Amino acid sequence: MTSGPRLAIDAMGGDGGASVMLAGAALARAQWPNLSFSLVGDEAVLHAELTKHPGLTGCSDVIHAPDTIKGEEKPSQAIRRAKTTSMGIAIDLVKQGTAGAALSAGNTGAMMAMAKLSLRTLKGIDRPALAALLPTLGNNDVVMLDLGANTECDPRNLVEFAVMGAAYSRIALGVERPRVGLLNIGSEELKGTDEIRDAAAILREAHLQLNFTGFIEGDKLSRGDVDVIVCDGFSGNIALKTIEGTARFVADLLRRGFTSSFRSKIGFLISRPATELLKHHLDPNNHNGAVFLGLNGIVVKSHGSASPKGVANAIGVAAKLAAQDITRRITEDLDQFPGHLTARANAA
Amino acid sequence: MTSGPRLAIDAMGGDGGASVMLAGAALARAQWPNLSFSLVGDEAVLHAELTKHPGLTGCSDVIHAPDTIKGEEKPSQAIRRAKTTSMGIAIDLVKQGTAGAALSAGNTGAMMAMAKLSLRTLKGIDRPALAALLPTLGNNDVVMLDLGANTECDPRNLVEFAVMGAAYSRIALGVERPRVGLLNIGSEELKGTDEIRDAAAILREAHLQLNFTGFIEGDKLSRGDVDVIVCDGFSGNIALKTIEGTARFVADLLRRGFTSSFRSKIGFLISRPATELLKHHLDPNNHNGAVFLGLNGIVVKSHGSASPKGVANAIGVAAKLAAQDITRRITEDLDQFPGHLTARANAA
Numbered sequence: 001m002t003s004g005p006r007l008a009i010d011a012m013g014g015d016g017g018a019s020v021m022l023a024g025a026a027l028a029r030a031q032w033p034n035l036s037f038s039l040v041g042d043e044a045v046l047h048a049e050l051t052k053h054p055g056l057t058g059c060s061d062v063i064h065a066p067d068t069i070k071g072e073e074k075p076s077q078a079i080r081r082a083k084t085t086s087m088g089i090a091i092d093l094v095k096q097g098t099a100g101a102a103l104s105a106g107n108t109g110a111m112m113a114m115a116k117l118s119l120r121t122l123k124g125i126d127r128p129a130l131a132a133l134l135p136t137l138g139n140n141d142v143v144m145l146d147l148g149a150n151t152e153c154d155p156r157n158l159v160e161f162a163v164m165g166a167a168y169s170r171i172a173l174g175v176e177r178p179r180v181g182l183l184n185i186g187s188e189e190l191k192g193t194d195e196i197r198d199a200a201a202i203l204r205e206a207h208l209q210l211n212f213t214g215f216i217e218g219d220k221l222s223r224g225d226v227d228v229i230v231c232d233g234f235s236g237n238i239a240l241k242t243i244e245g246t247a248r249f250v251a252d253l254l255r256r257g258f259t260s261s262f263r264s265k266i267g268f269l270i271s272r273p274a275t276e277l278l279k280h281h282l283d284p285n286n287h288n289g290a291v292f293l294g295l296n297g298i299v300v301k302s303h304g305s306a307s308p309k310g311v312a313n314a315i316g317v318a319a320k321l322a323a324q325d326i327t328r329r330i331t332e333d334l335d336q337f338p339g340h341l342t343a344r345a346n347a348a
Numbered sequence: 349m350t351s352g353p354r355l356a357i358d359a360m361g362g363d364g365g366a367s368v369m370l371a372g373a374a375l376a377r378a379q380w381p382n383l384s385f386s387l388v389g390d391e392a393v394l395h396a397e398l399t400k401h402p403g404l405t406g407c408s409d410v411i412h413a414p415d416t417i418k419g420e421e422k423p424s425q426a427i428r429r430a431k432t433t434s435m436g437i438a439i440d441l442v443k444q445g446t447a448g449a450a451l452s453a454g455n456t457g458a459m460m461a462m463a464k465l466s467l468r469t470l471k472g473i474d475r476p477a478l479a480a481l482l483p484t485l486g487n488n489d490v491v492m493l494d495l496g497a498n499t500e501c502d503p504r505n506l507v508e509f510a511v512m513g514a515a516y517s518r519i520a521l522g523v524e525r526p527r528v529g530l531l532n533i534g535s536e537e538l539k540g541t542d543e544i545r546d547a548a549a550i551l552r553e554a555h556l557q558l559n560f561t562g563f564i565e566g567d568k569l570s571r572g573d574v575d576v577i578v579c580d581g582f583s584g585n586i587a588l589k590t591i592e593g594t595a596r597f598v599a600d601l602l603r604r605g606f607t608s609s610f611r612s613k614i615g616f617l618i619s620r621p622a623t624e625l626l627k628h629h630l631d632p633n634n635h636n637g638a639v640f641l642g643l644n645g646i647v648v649k650s651h652g653s654a655s656p657k658g659v660a661n662a663i664g665v666a667a668k669l670a671a672q673d674i675t676r677r678i679t680e681d682l683d684q685f686p687g688h689l690t691a692r693a694n695a696a
Binding site for chain 2: 071072074136137148151152183185188190192193217218219220221222223233234235237238239240241242243244245246247248249250251252253254257258260261263264266267268269270271272273274275277278281282
């Protein structure tokens with residue numbers, strides 16, 4: 001394999017800290033041997049962790065950051081310490097062109113604020129959105145955005161999310177004309193908030209490189225009926241976490257059922273390949289890695305509680321997007337839009 | 349058994365119409381022989397359906413309604429036809445005291461508007477909320493509200509929902525001091541919208557008959573950590589339907605897994621008691637029946653696509669709430685609150 005992208009890893013973020021982040025990087029490197037890393041964090045901690053992962057030593061440099069962003073820290077406070085924190089320095093490596101993407105498992109709000117300030121939004125985009133791929137019963141994953149970067153959104157934000165989500169679907173999944181649905185509480189035109197109805201009206205009228213299919217309700221997210229689900233960050237975060245919690249709830253019920261009698265235990269052992277497949281499919285670590293779309297550079301968020309396997313998957317997402325030059329391709333997509341979509345001044 | 353409550357059934361609402369509604373009533377009557385019904389709808393249709401259910405004839409009267417509310421009809425249009433529609437007449441029977449509760453599987457927005465206009469809200473309550481019981485991994489179901497009656501809510505609405513949800517938990521589940529959580533996208537105080545943060549501040553300060561435990565995220569709804577989940581109708585509807593869709597998604601994956609090989613099929617047959625239990629637990633028909641809280645009278649919403657079993661369960665919810673005189677008991681709860689919670693004029 002040829003030389004792949006260099007990734008800047010905020011090694012101090014997330015519940016497990018440097019130990020989990022470096023274990024994840026080591027797993028990723030074993031899987032994709034063309035990756036290299038800039039590991040950002042407390043250098044004493046990182047050098048100590050590196051001794052556990054000989055596979056990382058040849059392909060990683062350590063960049064010292066004296067400080068870290070805390071989970072509960074306000075974004076407005078966090079950005080003042082961008083230059084001294086592992087998160088801020090990792091993002092800055094993308095700005096400098098040293099890294100093809102940055103990855104952190106830390107405070108989402110702080111990441112959003114720092115990434116926006118450092119990398120700036122793309123021309124025509126007011127606000128970046130956090131997007132992830134979710135499994136469906138269809139042939140393809142579905143792109144869902146925003147997942148929590150923007151608590152409240154106006155119609156124009158939602159339209160921009162639709163455009164960026166469609167570009168992501170095209171690039172990551174090869175869907176030529178992605179079907180885009182707006183998350184709502186009913187499929188009729190009069191349902192929902194003014195913002196959603198206005199966004200739907202714009203999407204219906206605009207001639208975009210996407211197929212706007214109208215509103216989609218919460219019970220149809222995983223059916224594979226659409227390629228992109230657009231929502232404000234509040235609803236998106238609620239829906240995403242509800243999917244996660246419900247999958248865990250069902251798995252727990254199943255476990256209880258299977259261990260409730262001797263007969264069920266035997267049946268469970270026999271059908272284990274089937275339940276292992278389900279377990280694999282439902283494990284959020286296998287879908288880890290949400291990307292901030294709409295920035296001049298790639299920034300990927302790993303779940304705070306992700307395992308090393310989850311971190312490795314998020315690194316895989318970052319590497320793929322960097323290799324596919326998603327920033328340039330979204331810019332090209334945006335350039336093709338009618339003027340009224342890009343008329344608003346860039347608010348970054 | 350002594351004479352139980354009389355229920356007014358909008359026999360024309362829902363995807364399956366009179367056929368499903370009457371089959372549901374017959375199932376409910378077989379289970380709870382003290383029930384009686386006022387079946388409201390097209391009398392020719394209802395008399396024809398009644399011939400299929402001899403168990404209903406002795407305990408039901410048919411009340412003719414020349415008209416029905418359509419699924420996509422605007423609430424503002426629907427209320428003008430309250431007096432001629434099956435939904436409006438069923439609700440009016442509660443107002444007249446002829447029925448202990450009304451049940452419909454029709455248009456939720458129209459039901460809310462008609463119920464509010466006909467029954468009026470309780471003193472101290474600005475807006476009714478749609479509440480349902482959801483299964484958890486804990487010992488009790490959790491009360492969740494609002495599930496779609498109010499797309500946007502101010503802090504005072506959310507506080508009222510907390511009070512009514514706590515009363516419902518106390519009455520329906522016997523929880524003395526219900527733990528109440530506010531649905532949000534993070535557990536830190538600064539997360540979410542202004543409305544949610546302000547509602548949390550009020551709930552923290554107020555000395556209510558409930559234990560406010562702070563914010564709860566989407567991945568923890570089914571854990572049994574709280575007894576009541578409070579949210580605006582938009583988020584609540586998204587979360588409720590996402591739970592429904594994800595449960596179906598997981599069940600579909602499981603079915604695919606179990607039928608993927610001969611070995612898995614054998615294992616499935618052996619462990620069938622366990623998977624049947626899961627199926628029972630996840631079937632939305634077994635949790636059907638959401639109640640509009642905050643009105644001078646009981647109005648229950650059945651899911652539009654519910655089966656006869658689902659309709660019977662919703663009838664069971666309505667009958668239980670009528671027998672327990674929930675309206676009087678919520679009123680008593682509201683009377684005990686500090687003045688500032690009931691100071692606002694009743695907007696009904």
